[in-house]
Amino acid sequence: MSATAAFDKVVVFGVGLIGGSFALALKAAGQVGEVVGFGRSLGSLTQALELGIVDRVGFNIGQEVSSADLVLIATPVGTTPEIMARIAPCLGPQTVVTDAGSTKEDVVAAARANFGERLGQFVPAHPIAGAENSGALAARADLYCHKHVVLTPLPESTPASIARVRAAWECCGGLIRELTPAEHDRVFAAVSHLPHLLSFALVHELARRDNRDLLFAFAASGFRDFTRIAASHPEMWRDICLANRTALLDELDRYRAQLDDLRAALHDNNGARLHETFDVARTARRAWVENKTKD
Amino acid sequence: MSATAAFDKVVVFGVGLIGGSFALALKAAGQVGEVVGFGRSLGSLTQALELGIVDRVGFNIGQEVSSADLVLIATPVGTTPEIMARIAPCLGPQTVVTDAGSTKEDVVAAARANFGERLGQFVPAHPIAGAENSGALAARADLYCHKHVVLTPLPESTPASIARVRAAWECCGGLIRELTPAEHDRVFAAVSHLPHLLSFALVHELARRDNRDLLFAFAASGFRDFTRIAASHPEMWRDICLANRTALLDELDRYRAQLDDLRAALHDNNGARLHETFDVARTARRAWVENKTKD
Numbered sequence: 001m002s003a004t005a006a007f008d009k010v011v012v013f014g015v016g017l018i019g020g021s022f023a024l025a026l027k028a029a030g031q032v033g034e035v036v037g038f039g040r041s042l043g044s045l046t047q048a049l050e051l052g053i054v055d056r057v058g059f060n061i062g063q064e065v066s067s068a069d070l071v072l073i074a075t076p077v078g079t080t081p082e083i084m085a086r087i088a089p090c091l092g093p094q095t096v097v098t099d100a101g102s103t104k105e106d107v108v109a110a111a112r113a114n115f116g117e118r119l120g121q122f123v124p125a126h127p128i129a130g131a132e133n134s135g136a137l138a139a140r141a142d143l144y145c146h147k148h149v150v151l152t153p154l155p156e157s158t159p160a161s162i163a164r165v166r167a168a169w170e171c172c173g174g175l176i177r178e179l180t181p182a183e184h185d186r187v188f189a190a191v192s193h194l195p196h197l198l199s200f201a202l203v204h205e206l207a208r209r210d211n212r213d214l215l216f217a218f219a220a221s222g223f224r225d226f227t228r229i230a231a232s233h234p235e236m237w238r239d240i241c242l243a244n245r246t247a248l249l250d251e252l253d254r255y256r257a258q259l260d261d262l263r264a265a266l267h268d269n270n271g272a273r274l275h276e277t278f279d280v281a282r283t284a285r286r287a288w289v290e291n292k293t294k295d
Numbered sequence: 296m297s298a299t300a301a302f303d304k305v306v307v308f309g310v311g312l313i314g315g316s317f318a319l320a321l322k323a324a325g326q327v328g329e330v331v332g333f334g335r336s337l338g339s340l341t342q343a344l345e346l347g348i349v350d351r352v353g354f355n356i357g358q359e360v361s362s363a364d365l366v367l368i369a370t371p372v373g374t375t376p377e378i379m380a381r382i383a384p385c386l387g388p389q390t391v392v393t394d395a396g397s398t399k400e401d402v403v404a405a406a407r408a409n410f411g412e413r414l415g416q417f418v419p420a421h422p423i424a425g426a427e428n429s430g431a432l433a434a435r436a437d438l439y440c441h442k443h444v445v446l447t448p449l450p451e452s453t454p455a456s457i458a459r460v461r462a463a464w465e466c467c468g469g470l471i472r473e474l475t476p477a478e479h480d481r482v483f484a485a486v487s488h489l490p491h492l493l494s495f496a497l498v499h500e501l502a503r504r505d506n507r508d509l510l511f512a513f514a515a516s517g518f519r520d521f522t523r524i525a526a527s528h529p530e531m532w533r534d535i536c537l538a539n540r541t542a543l544l545d546e547l548d549r550y551r552a553q554l555d556d557l558r559a560a561l562h563d564n565n566g567a568r569l570h571e572t573f574d575v576a577r578t579a580r581r582a583w584v585e586n587k588t589k590d
Contacts, residue, residue, distance in 0.1 A: 128515045148513060177513075190501060191514040195521040197557060198493060200576040205553040206485060207579035216583045218443060218472075219486040220423045224587075225520040226490040231580045234573035238566050245561055252558055256551065258500040262492060263547055266540055271533050278529035281495040284502035285526045288511045292519075 006167060007069040008033040011058065013083050015039050015048035018100045018127070019074030020139025023053050025172035028141040036064050040075070048136040062090040070168055073099040078239050080107055084114035091115075096161045097122045098168065102188065102236075103243040104152045104181040111154070120158040123165035126150045126184065127174060134233065142173065149174035152181040189247035194255060196237055197248070199230040301462060302364040303328040306353065308378050310334050310343035313395045313422070314369030315434025318348050320467035323436040331359050335370070343431040357385040365463055368394040373534050375402055379409035386410075391456045392417045393463065397483065397531075398538040399447045399476040406449070415453040418460035421445045421479065422469060429528070440468035447476040484542035489550060491532055492543070494525040 010026060012019040015037040026032040037054035038061065039045045045057045058064045065071060065087045073083050080101060091097070097115075101107045104124050111122045129147040149169040153162050166176050179187065206215050241248055265273035305321060307314040310332040321327040332349030333356065334340045340352045353359040360366060360382045368378050375396060386392070392410075396402045399419050406417045424442040444464040448457050461471050474482065501510050536543055560568035 128513060130516070148515075150513070183509075187510055187513050190510050191518050195497060195518055198497065198554075199521060200573045201553045201557055202490060202493065202550065203576035203580050204572045205550055207575055212579070214478075215482055215485050216579075216586070218423060218445070218482050219583065220443075221425070222490055222524045223486050224584075225523045226494060227576075227580050227583075228520045229517045230573075230576045231584070232573075232577065234570050234577055237573050238570040241561055241569055242564060242566055245564065249558065249561055252554065252561070255497065255500055256554060256558075258496045259493075259547065259551060259554075262496055263544065263551075266536055266544055266547070269537060269540065271537055274536055275529050275533040277499045278495045278525075278527075278532050280502055281498035281525045282527065282529055284507070284511075285498050285522050288514065288522075289519075289526070291511070 006031040006171065009036065009064075009068045010034070010070045010072065011036045011038065011064050011068040012054065012072045012074060013038045014073070014075035015044055015053055015136050015139075016074070017130070017134045017136075017138045017143070019072055020048055020051075020053040020136045021129075021141065021143035022072055022074065022100070022127075022172060023048075024139055024141040025144055026168065027052075029171040031168075031171045036068070038064075040079075044136050048139075051136055051139070053136055053139055061086055065090040065095060066092045068092065068095050070164065071095060071097045073097065073101075076236060076239060077101045077103065077106070077243055081110040081114060084110055088114050088116060088118055091118045091121055095121060096164045098125045098165045100125060100127055101243075102126060102192070102240050104150075104184045106243040108152070108154060108181045119154065119156045121161050122154070123157045123161050124152045124154075124181065125165060125169060126152070126188075127169065127172075144169065145173035147174055149176055150184055151176060151178050152184050153178065154181075185244050185247045186250075189244050189251045193240055193244055193248050194251040196229050196232060197241065197252065198255070199227050200232075200237070203227050203230040301326040301466065304331065304359075304363045305329070305365045305367065306331045306333065306359050306363040307349065307367045307369060308333045309368070309370035310339055310348055310431050310434075311369070312425070312429045312431075312433045312438070314367055315343055315346075315348045315431045316424075316436065316438035317367055317369065317395070317422075317463075317467060318343075319434055319436040320439055321463065322347075324466040326463075326466045331363070333359075335374075339431050343434075346431055346434070348431055348434055356381055360385040360390060361387045363387065363390050365459065366390060366392045367463075368392065368396075371531060371534060372396045372398065372401070372538055376405040376409060379405055383409050383411060383413055386413045386416055390416060391459045393420045393460045395420060395422055396538075397421060397487070397535050399445075399479045401538040403447070403449060403476045414449065414451045416456050417449070418452050418456050419447045419449075419476065420460060420464060421447070421483075422464065422467075437468065439464070442469055444469035444471055445479055446471060446473050447479050448473065449476075480539050480542045481545075484539050484546045488535055488539055488543050489546040491524050491527060492536065492547065493550070494522050495527075495532070498522050498525040 023035045035054045036058040038058045048054045127149045318330045330349045331353040333353045422444045
């Protein structure tokens with residue numbers, strides 16, 4: 001335990017890729033005294049202990065949370081309200097709480113329903129990082145390094161809580177950005193949730209055909225990249241889609257209108273329209289890559 | 296020039312990634328005496344000569360083709376009919392012709408319109424290989440190594456021509472498969488042309504919004520992979536879409552019906568339906584990767 005640790009005690013709910021990497025990053029930065037883990041399965045908790053992700057497995061939520069400086073909720077989003085309900089009565093006056101959910105309006109609603117007068121101690125977060133694999137074994141100290149972490153503070157979030165949560169994610173190497181919860185959910189509906197839905201849709205459409213083996217035999221690198229995200233967790237993405245349903249429906253409708261336009265151009269042999277669409281897309285995609293590289 | 300070369304003289308129309316890699320592969324395999332290149336730009340021809348892709352730049356099509364064992368048409372698909380019209384009267388009795396186009400029914404139609412009694416000497420091909428970059432500089436001898444090469448012989452293609460063309464692509468390392476032109480175009484509409492259209496559509500839809508900078512700032516690895524193919528050549532993909540218009544319209548309509556289903560599930564908060572769709576997709580995607588790895 002370091003005398004200069006920014007956080008003497010951190011409690012992590014969910015010790016998989018996201019929570020585990022958060023713990024490892026704080027440890028690597030020498031910014032945490034003790035990490036206590038809670039989770040749904042004893043197997044993953046034992047693994048997290050063996051991997052040095054957590055120092056102890058927690059049993060008494062009230063006791064652990066009341067003396068914690070920082071709590072991270074990194075369980076599947078569907079379980080967030082329940083965890084909030086359980087920790088809300090136990091928060092110490094020094095405890096700040098953050099999360100790592102991919103949607104934020106639902107998390108804010110759950111926080112409003114559960115934290116009561118402790119609401120100011122909660123600062124929602126969404127680290128824009130992931131990996132092919134999940135679970136404690138996939139956790140690594142550099143997962144958040146140079147990755148965006150979006151904070152969506154509530155009007156009630158205290159400046160001190162915001163500063164503490166920001167400092168924690170910065171210790172993990174994250175590049176902090178702030179958006180409102182509604183902005184966040186609209187942005188990620190467009191650039192993340194919709195592409196996932198579209199990718200799942202393509203593979204599902206092909207997978208249920210009689211000639212799927214023939215089709216898949218000739219699928220190549222373009223298909224591989226386009227469908228990589230169709231290998232994502234069904235439960236997680238069901239929950240994200242439902243949690244961000246309104247914004248995602250809006251994005252889906254815009255996209256369907258775009259497809260209708262392209263269908264009309266194709267039907268009419270309108271090569272100029274196809275070319276213009278493809279050209280705008282290519283230019284934007286290339287500029288995006290160049291800007292990313294500059295980051 | 297090797298005394299045992301399978302092809303004493305090969306003529307390549309288009310000395311970019313596709314034609315250049317074909318020439319380099321035959322040379323690396325010691326299966327070609329001399330490669331003569333034709334192309335639209337003197338710059339790329341000079342480059343191909345300097346890179347050792349071609350031994351000579353051709354000037355007189357009739358003279359070069361009449362004494363060629365093998366001709367590869369690897370120019371943009373829109374130029375294929377014109378090249379066929381120019382080479383058809385000059386083919387020697389020993390000359391076999393193949394191409395590398397991404398669509399095949401249009402190529403077969405062009406061949407029927409142009410080759411006349413020489414039609415049996417033509418065997419259409421589609422090597423399933425590509426790269427981020429194009430041009431002679433991007434050409435490499437191993438581009439086709441362990442990649443599928445689909446031959447779509449015509450009923451008129453002579454067994455001897457099919458055997459010669461098959462041998463040429465096998466020399467390049469290709470794994471030969473045969474489909475009818477119609478089968479080919481339906482398969483690639485589903486696993487290649489549609490994904491390209493969908494990827495272009497997403498980037499175009501985002502690129503024309505006022506808040507595009509905000510959106511692109513938060514786009515991450517899922518977006519990167521999903522949209523990699525949206526950086527493809529607009530002209531090339533316009534031509535492919537138009538050439539394979541009927542099959543692509545059919546695929547697009549199936550996909551739109553799939554999106555309609557997903558929209559209904561999302562609208563109705565039907566988590567079970569979303570989950571089932573995502574789960575089928577993930578299972579199929581993972582099985583596809585495992586099968587690819589076994590190849």
